[in-house]
Amino acid sequence: MDLKRMGNQTVVFANPPVILASHSVVGPKEGQGPLRKTFSKVWKDQLHGEKSWEVAETKMLQEAMQGAIDQVGFPKEQIDFMLAGDLLNQIISASFAARQMALPFIGLYGACSTMALSMAVGSMLLDGGFARNVLVGVSSHHDTAERQYRFPTEQGTQRAMSAQWTVTGAGSLLIGKNGTGPRITSATIGRVVDYAESDVNNMGAAMAPGVADTILNHLNDLQRKPEDYDLIVSGDLGAVGLGLAAELLKKSGLDMGTKFTDCGVMIFDASQDVHAGGSGCGCSSVVFAGDIMQRIKIGELKRVLLVGSGALHSPTSSLQGESIPGIGHAVVIEA
Structure with a gap:
């Protein structure tokens, strides 16, 4: 095989x-x-x-x-x-x-x-x-x-x-396995990346390096560029983490442009007092199952890269002074 x-x-x-x-x-x-x-x-x-x-x-x-x-x-x-x-x-x-x-x-x-x-x-x-x-x-x-x-x-x-x-x-x-609808064409499994962030009130900073690493490896593995996607969306870095991830990618020679956004940024607006945006694994799941799926179905989006971001800590590890490891997993969805 x-x-x-x-x-x-x-x-x-x-x-x-x-x-x-x-x-x-x-x-x-x-x-x-x-x-x-x-x-x-x-x-x-x-x-x-x-x-x-x-x-x-x-x-x-x-x-x-x-x-x-x-x-x-x-x-x-x-x-x-x-x-x-x-x-x-x-x-x-x-x-x-x-x-x-x-x-x-x-x-x-x-x-x-x-x-x-x-x-x-x-x-x-x-x-x-x-x-x-x-x-x-x-x-x-x-x-x-x-x-x-x-x-x-x-x-x-x-x-x-x-x-x-x-x-x-x-x-x-x-x-x-069979049927009609958008298809999942590839997946990039992330590595745990830890930049020694320990502030539990700044999950975006802890997760951004893992997301940047996964995006870089995904694009290198498939020999693609950000322009090959209609949308590259992380979930959920929030406004702070999104900016840091974009900065890390730019330092690696990759300008993400305007197609790079985040589910935590999309789900709330400034009037809702959520500070840096949304988080939680329910965030990317409802944004994808709702807004993004609808935009794929009507033809607005042809190829999407969804990069889930995770802060792999626990209350115990934080209390013991451990840093917060981050990870990103990516899937490609095509119309």
Whole structure:
């Protein structure tokens, strides 16, 4: 069998998997942002009638994944694997949603890069002949993430201007071996990069080097330039991290131009007081499943590079004085 690997870190799919359906569910703040019309469902409040934020996040992910299934019109038994993850300890939102979905489950953790990572791994399963259809989904919730990583929101702690607002949202894709829709043509698996950033209120700075490294390797592996893409979007560096990543790439001789943006920049506007922008693995999942998928379907975007960005730390590692390693995983989606 021919090796599908190209260059240092990229795999090119011989039979590119097809995105058959997408579904996104967001919280009220996200539903007030500039992408409000692109989401499948907007919750009226953060709890959605549940007893805790954590239970609500599980319900949100479950709703997003079921929403993708409902679009395709074939039985759930034709889905061979469910790939999902979130930000909470032991990825409990994904695991508890999988308990309800009753599908063979592969739990993944890449922090905010989990959506791109899930798309990459799912595509490998499909192109490798190990599955007919896979369901991928990712979630985050502002209040669950704040409680775990920083301070409970009830405490009213002052947020640094470099801090990002964890998105309450869940996005899901149903990806198939055959069918009609945008195709995932290649994936670049990132390396862990650590520039010794230790400020948990500046995730963008911690993740930017990993994203820049993945973009450089992706373009080198495929012998491409930024101009070969209609959109290169990270998720989620926020405004601070996006600027740093662009600066790092420029120092490497790569001018990203105007096509380089970030899901955390796209999902909120300046009036919403989110400081550096959105974050959380739900951010890139709902922006991609909503806005970007719609723009691909209407022909506005022909080739997109989605680069998920992850800060691979924990509350324990931060308390022990560890720096924050960053990573970027990339997938190419073509109309």
